[in-house]
Amino acid sequence: MELRFDASERSVEGDGVHLAQAVDNLISNAIEHGGPKVRVEAREDSGRLRIAVRDAGGAAKGTISRSRIDLRTWVTGRHRHGHGLRVVARVARAHGGSFRLRRSARGAEARLELPLRAEAGTE
Numbered sequence: 001m002e003l004r005f006d007a008s009e010r011s012v013e014g015d016g017v018h019l020a021q022a023v024d025n026l027i028s029n030a031i032e033h034g035g036p037k038v039r040v041e042a043r044e045d046s047g048r049l050r051i052a053v054r055d056a057g058g059a060a061k062g063t064i065s066r067s068r069i070d071l072r073t074w075v076t077g078r079h080r081h082g083h084g085l086r087v088v089a090r091v092a093r094a095h096g097g098s099f100r101l102r103r104s105a106r107g108a109e110a111r112l113e114l115p116l117r118a119e120a121g122t123e
Contacts, residue, residue: 025084
């Protein structure tokens with residue numbers, strides 16, 4: 001696993017447990033479905049923290065939206081793949097952020113963007 005961090009000491013405002021769960025889900029998903037090479041990058045850009053988790057796995061090309069949940073699958077617990085990504089999308093929305101997943105034959109990139117807390121004196 002490779003980790004790159006290029007951000008200030010500013011923080012994301014929100015529920016630390018849910019935010020940690022979201023990042024954990026991204027990393028776990030990359031290891032499970034795309035390992036063995038996983039790269040995690042966090043950087044600050046225009047008042048947002050952008051966390052990108054990339055893996056070397058292969059899947060169908062395109063962008064996958066995690067906004068629709070099949071009620072039958074949810075009730076029965078079958079085909080639980082992607083549940084963690086729905087959690088990430090829900091946490092992102094709850095914190096004023098966004099989540100995007102792109103897959104290709106070269107691997108996948110999951111990107112979580114969250115607003116940073118305003119610096120003291122800039123509000």
